[in-house]
Amino acid sequence: AQKVTQAQTEISVVEKEDVTLDCVYETRDTTYYLFWYKQPPSGELVFLIRRNSFDEQNEISGRYSWNFQKSTSSFNFTITASQVVDSAVYFCAVRAQKLVFGQGTRLTINP
Amino acid sequence: EAGVAQSPRYKIIEKRQSVAFWCNPISGHATLYWYQQILGQGPKLLIQFQNNGVVDDSQLPKDRFSAERLKGVDSTLKIQPAKLEDSAVYLCASGGSSGLSSYNEQFFGPGTRLTVL
Numbered sequence: 232a233q234k235v236t237q238a239q240t241e242i243s244v245v246e247k248e249d250v251t252l253d254c255v256y257e258t259r260d261t262t263y264y265l266f267w268y269k270q271p272p273s274g275e276l277v278f279l280i281r282r283n284s285f286d287e288q289n290e291i292s293g294r295y296s297w298n299f300q301k302s303t304s305s306f307n308f309t310i311t312a313s314q315v316v317d318s319a320v321y322f323c324a325v326r327a328q329k330l331v332f333g334q335g336t337r338l339t340i341n342p
Numbered sequence: 343e344a345g346v347a348q349s350p351r352y353k354i355i356e357k358r359q360s361v362a363f364w365c366n367p368i369s370g371h372a373t374l375y376w377y378q379q380i381l382g383q384g385p386k387l388l389i390q391f392q393n394n395g396v397v398d399d400s401q402l403p404k405d406r407f408s409a410e411r412l413k414g415v416d417s418t419l420k421i422q423p424a425k426l427e428d429s430a431v432y433l434c435a436s437g438g439s440s441g442l443s444s445y446n447e448q449f450f451g452p453g454t455r456l457t458v459l
Contacts, residue, residue, distance in 0.1 A: 276450035322384050332384030
């Protein structure tokens with residue numbers, strides 16, 4: 232069975248602060264994919280990143296960075312210099328047989 | 343490129359009524375998914391199609407939910423009869439392939455928000 236735990240239900244920070252969203256996953260499969268999605272108030276899920284289980288390189292895209300650590304089954308997401316537009320619910324997900332989402336973390340960036 | 347289209351965007355019904363949702367995937371995408379997202383939770387897969395065949399419907403409450411993708415393009419999801427606990431956002435997604443070895447990003451539509459009174 233697959234499972235994703237996002238322990239932080241809600242996070243609130245002031246603009247320009249750095250913030251890290253935690254994600255811990257469980258799967259018995261050796262081959263799997265990890266994802267992060269953003270869900271703004273409009274409701275649509277926006278794809279942010281995909282990582283396969285054999286690629287533990289960290290990735291940076293602008294203000295976003297991801298830290299994949301297989302040893303701790305974690306795939307954390309950091310936003311540097313946060314902006315109000317980053318306010319949304321963020322979902323981590325794992326896919327072996329099917330895409331399984333965590334409960335999400337509601338991120339609020341205050342001006 | 344047009345994204346995944348869904349309609350209606352909102353629907354309010356009373357319990358025991360029937361409702362249907364429609365999804366038009368991205369052109370050329372063979373795989374289509376329906377998810378249920380209850381308020382405060384992550385999306386949960388209900389059913390996955392590969393072309394017009396069902397790949398996974400293990401989490402679909404088959405006593406009241408049904409889905410079809412007759413021509414391998416558009417899909418409809420039906421609930422009959424609806425219960426209060428069916429209130430949720432129903433998301434449709436499409437992707438290029440369901441094979442694990444291939445790139446399998448899913449593109450999501452805007453969702454249909456269902457309220458059952």
